[in-house]
Amino acid sequence: MxxxxxxxxxxxxxxxxxxxxxxxxxxxxxxxxxxxPPINEQMLRMMMAQMGRKPSEKQVKQMMNQMNKMQK
CATH class of the missing domain: 1.20.5 (Single alpha-helices involved in coiled-coils or other helix-helix interfaces)
Known part of the structure; x- marks a missing residue:
């Protein structure tokens, strides 16, 4: 037992x-x-610059909002 x-x-x-x-x-x-966070605005700007693009502030904000939506 x-x-x-x-x-x-x-x-x-x-x-x-x-x-x-x-x-x-x-x-x-x-x-x-x-x-x-895995990626922030500064990292996003650097990645876009490496791809040969100069992103506007609006583009950076849009990308960050999209990433935040995908995380939730």
Whole structure:
């Protein structure tokens, strides 16, 4: 009887640890991406300049808005 109780507790502890670990990792990544977005306006301007384009401020804002919409 105590063997089944021990096995059950181990399984419950593993499941709880996995759930808590997943939640903590998800929160950490969301915070990290909010503080360090994958691309910002300066990076966008540099990429467009490397492609031989001189973007206007309107174009940069449009691209940033499109990227933000895709992330949500």
């Amino acid at each position: 105590t063997l089944w109780l021990a096995i059950t507790l181990i399984i419950v502890a593993l499941l709880a640890g996995a759930a808590i670990g997943f939640y903590a990792a998800r929160q950490y990544m969301m915070k990290y991406l909010k503080e360090n």
